Amino acid sequence: MNDLNILASDREPIDIDRAMKSFAKSYTSLEALRLESCIHCGMCADACHFYIATEDPKYTPILKAEPLKQAYKREAGPFAPIYRWLGLKHAVTESELKEWQHLIYESCNMCGRCSLICPMGIDVAALIREARCAMADAGLAPAELAVRARNQLETGRPEPGDPYADALRAIGAEYGVDVPIDLDEADVYMCIPRTDIERYPTTVVSMVKIMKHLGLRATFRSIGLLADNYGYYTGDREDQWAITEKIVNEAVACNAKTLVIPDCRHAYTALRWEAADSYGGTLPFKVRDNTEFLAEQLNEGKLRLKPADTGSVVFHDPCQLVHKHYLPEPSRELMAALGLDLHELENNRQYSFCCGGGGGVIEQDGAKKLRYRAQQMKLREIDEAQADTFMTSCSGCRLAFDDAGQHFNWDKSPQSLLEMVANNLIEE
Numbered sequence: 001m002n003d004l005n006i007l008a009s010d011r012e013p014i015d016i017d018r019a020m021k022s023f024a025k026s027y028t029s030l031e032a033l034r035l036e037s038c039i040h041c042g043m044c045a046d047a048c049h050f051y052i053a054t055e056d057p058k059y060t061p062i063l064k065a066e067p068l069k070q071a072y073k074r075e076a077g078p079f080a081p082i083y084r085w086l087g088l089k090h091a092v093t094e095s096e097l098k099e100w101q102h103l104i105y106e107s108c109n110m111c112g113r114c115s116l117i118c119p120m121g122i123d124v125a126a127l128i129r130e131a132r133c134a135m136a137d138a139g140l141a142p143a144e145l146a147v148r149a150r151n152q153l154e155t156g157r158p159e160p161g162d163p164y165a166d167a168l169r170a171i172g173a174e175y176g177v178d179v180p181i182d183l184d185e186a187d188v189y190m191c192i193p194r195t196d197i198e199r200y201p202t203t204v205v206s207m208v209k210i211m212k213h214l215g216l217r218a219t220f221r222s223i224g225l226l227a228d229n230y231g232y233y234t235g236d237r238e239d240q241w242a243i244t245e246k247i248v249n250e251a252v253a254c255n256a257k258t259l260v261i262p263d264c265r266h267a268y269t270a271l272r273w274e275a276a277d278s279y280g281g282t283l284p285f286k287v288r289d290n291t292e293f294l295a296e297q298l299n300e301g302k303l304r305l306k307p308a309d310t311g312s313v314v315f316h317d318p319c320q321l322v323h324k325h326y327l328p329e330p331s332r333e334l335m336a337a338l339g340l341d342l343h344e345l346e347n348n349r350q351y352s353f354c355c356g357g358g359g360g361v362i363e364q365d366g367a368k369k370l371r372y373r374a375q376q377m378k379l380r381e382i383d384e385a386q387a388d389t390f391m392t393s394c395s396g397c398r399l400a401f402d403d404a405g406q407h408f409n410w411d412k413s414p415q416s417l418l419e420m421v422a423n424n425l426i427e428e
Contacts, residue, residue, distance in 0.1 A: 019097055019138035023071030026134040034127055035069050037120045038062050044124050047117035049353050050107045053374040061114035064103045065127035067092075068134065097140060104131045105142050106367035109358035110266070112323035116350055125324075132235030141234035145360050149230035149239045156223065156246075157194065158230055164197055165222040171201045177208050183219035189256035189285070190220050191227035191247060191271075193264040195395040199402075203395060206422030207260075210294070213425045214302055218260075224250040227267035232274075233360030241278040244270060251285050258286045260293050263318040263394040266359070268325060289321060290418055291393050295330035298337055304426040307339035311388030314343045316378075316401070316414065317352040318394035326350060331393050331417060338424055343387040353378050355392075357400030375404045382412060393417040 045051040045060040057063070070092070074083050082088070114124040135141055148158035157164055165181055172179035180186075188211060196203040211218035224247035231239030251259050261267045272287040288296070297303040313335065321327040328349035335342055347353055356375035361367045379401075382390055390412045392398060398414045405413060 015138070016092060016094065016097065019135075019140060020071045020075045020092055022138035023067055023131070023134040024075040024077075026130050026137070027068045027072035031065075031068055031127060031130055032072070034122045034124075035062075035065060037122055039120060041119060043117050043119060044114035047114045049356065049374040049377055050370060053377060054370070058103065059107050061108070061124045061128065062122070064108055065124070065131055067100045067104075068127065068131055071134075100131070101135060101140055101142065102366075104128060104135060105145070105359075106361060106364055107370055109319065109354045109356065109361050111319035111354040111358055113319070113351070113353065116323055129235065132233075133237060134235070136235035136237075141236065142360075142364055142366075144364050145230055145234045146236075148363065149234050149236060149243075152226070152228070152230050153239060153242055156225060158226075158228065163222065164194070164225050165220070167197050168204065168220060168225075171197070171204050172208075175202070175205045177205050179204070179208055180219045182222055183217065183254060185217065186219040186254045186256050187216045187258065188218040189251045189254060189259050190218055191225065191259065191261045191267070192220070193228050193262050193267070193395045194226055195264065195399050196262070199399060200395055200416065203416050203418055206416070206419045207290075209422045210303075210418075210425070213427070214297055219254060219256075221247075221250040221254065224248075227261045227264060227271065229267065229270045230360070232266050232270045233363070237278075240270060240274070244275045244278065247271065248275060248279060248283065251283075256285050258288055258293065260288055260290060262290050263321055263392075264396040266320055268320045272325075289327065289330070291321070291330040291334060292327055294418075294421060295333045298333060303337075303421075305334075305337045305421065306424050306426050308420055308424045310340060310415075310420070312341040312343050312386075313389045313391050314345060314382055314385035314387035315348075315417075316345070316355065316382070316390070316392040316394075316397055317349055318392065318397055319352070319354045319358055322350045322352055334417060334421060338420060341387075343385040345381050345385055347381065353381070355394075355397040355400040356404065357396060362396070362400055362403065372404065372407055375400070376408070379404060379408065379410055379412075389415055391415045391417055391420070 044062050048061050051059040074080055108128050110125050112125040152158045168179050190207055229240055229243045231243050261271055268289050276283050317328055356371050361371055392414045401414050
């Protein structure tokens, strides 16, 4: 087996006609405008760590959206019969579909850095997202992601195991904290990534501790506990909304004023922006990222922090906050309040490179070789900052860096900004 991921279609014949019609259907006037606006300057290539690491033209971000364009021109565009008759756009083969799957899912974190760099203002990451939606509609999403999405819909967790609510209670018992679950009324409804439950339980404890410090009635919910959305990764919009809908319904059920979500796994995009589209109007509660919420509390004088003794710090910006939503300052406001000596990375804030694991890439075994190759640049950049402590606010990024550290025998492991805040509260 080569480096390509295992497709569900590897176990049964690929319906090429269905796949191409799916791509053509996803090609709207907005996608047409974006692709036709491309001047082939190559700047998006220089923004992508997969291209920088390999210097392979196929990893140029805008080219990953080419299947949309090719399918539209051959299958659905006004000149499609002419394209087919003259052979200007050849019929797509099964091997090409598999290569597209590799480019769209395994060599793109959907971090959005390419979109920020584009001089024509093309949202390249959105085009690649549309390509994922077309692949999912055609039944060609990677099995590793599709199965997790289905499990999450059916059981609330992406992989088989005991309910996560039980795991939360066990964390509370182990660390001696009262973890609130399923309160009837709450000011704040907290969602968490599976990574915190499985790998970084002290982050869960930190959230509970901070909410108590703020005097807020906060709760987790047994249903809609995870912020992760595997429907978003696959591109299956129906699965994405079904997963999101559970969270929306639970927030309404407990009359939460604010939904606080982690800097992790595209949760911010799926819940703050896209959820309202599926809901059909303004959500009846605010959606805030962890650091965004804490910075608001800090600026209102409710969150009081003492200096942290960490030495110098280098900070990794989570892609979804700084590339797609331009929220680099909340984390820096918290670090300033903690008195941290911040050594900025050469590429920081909106220019920060991805950890390498986002967009479901870390979930796909076939992506490992390419992912590790791309991550080396980021590891070198962190080393060059020469700081005592490496920190981030995203649990997904922590997992990606810890995994890379184990692979490369790298001597750094990222610490949690949220945990540092919790450990340096000024109590009355």
